[in-house]
Amino acid sequence: MHEIWTVVHAERDALVQDLENLPAEQWATPSLCPGWDVHDVLAHLVDDAKTTYFGFVRQFAAARFDFDRYNNNAVARERADDPRRTLDAFRAVSHRTTSAPVPKATRLVETFVHGEDIRRPLGIKREYPVDHVVAALRFQLGTGVSTGGGKERAQGLRLVATDSGDDSGIDFAFDHGAGPEVRGTALALLLAVSGRPVAPNELTGPGVPQITKDGGINHG
Structure with a gap:
């Protein structure tokens, strides 16, 4: 804590x-x-x-x-x-x-x-600590949309964070779920499962249309 x-x-x-x-x-x-x-x-x-x-x-x-x-x-x-x-x-x-x-x-x-x-x-850019962004992403994936999470948005999809794992220089990999793949940074995945829009080139894979469709954003 x-x-x-x-x-x-x-x-x-x-x-x-x-x-x-x-x-x-x-x-x-x-x-x-x-x-x-x-x-x-x-x-x-x-x-x-x-x-x-x-x-x-x-x-x-x-x-x-x-x-x-x-x-x-x-x-x-x-x-x-x-x-x-x-x-x-x-x-x-x-x-x-x-x-x-x-x-x-x-x-x-x-x-x-x-x-x-x-x-x-x-138009302000910031680099966030990837391990803690992944922690936030894991929490959102275990929490329902009705209480501010994003579990339903990712159902039936495989999410892969491109800024985690050996190729990125980070000593852990984020690979969640099974189904059509969605690849992107942990931050882009976090925003998408939280119902936020992301830039067209931030996420790739056949599961992108599902995860980026209107999901009813919760302000909380």
Whole structure:
């Protein structure tokens, strides 16, 4: 768990640095989350970092146990009028270790997927630690779409991460499932199973149409 938080804190710091000099007009850029701009996603990450076990239970009940309502309420609560203030709030909570009552691997999913929800539309590139991206991918493949995972999107497919294994210089290989193959980086596979769009050349194989079809993105 300590290792997960070390990664999460480093990635939060990196996101702050990437957004420090973002021009004012770019904060309204649509993110990869339908209906949310990049400012909204950052506000969601502020709430995610601040959330505690009992705080989540209280706010989820107030949202009548509806995840979309819960997330939208959180964005409205944490989204300042000035995006710079939201970024300051994110910086202030970036090294917290509080969490909703969910498996800790979700912290990695939130960090990588929402980081790309913001970065990709803004044209910002980042290299993430492959082993931890694979950990997030494994979690998503074991979690249903209804609770923010991507298990159903990958059913009947073989997923192969091209940036793991001996040929990539990484000492482990990611090869999951059986069926029509989908090959790509661990990050591209993570985004696809999480319902995010990827560039046309990021994934290859006969299983690509299935994994990239509209799957109903969950903001969480």
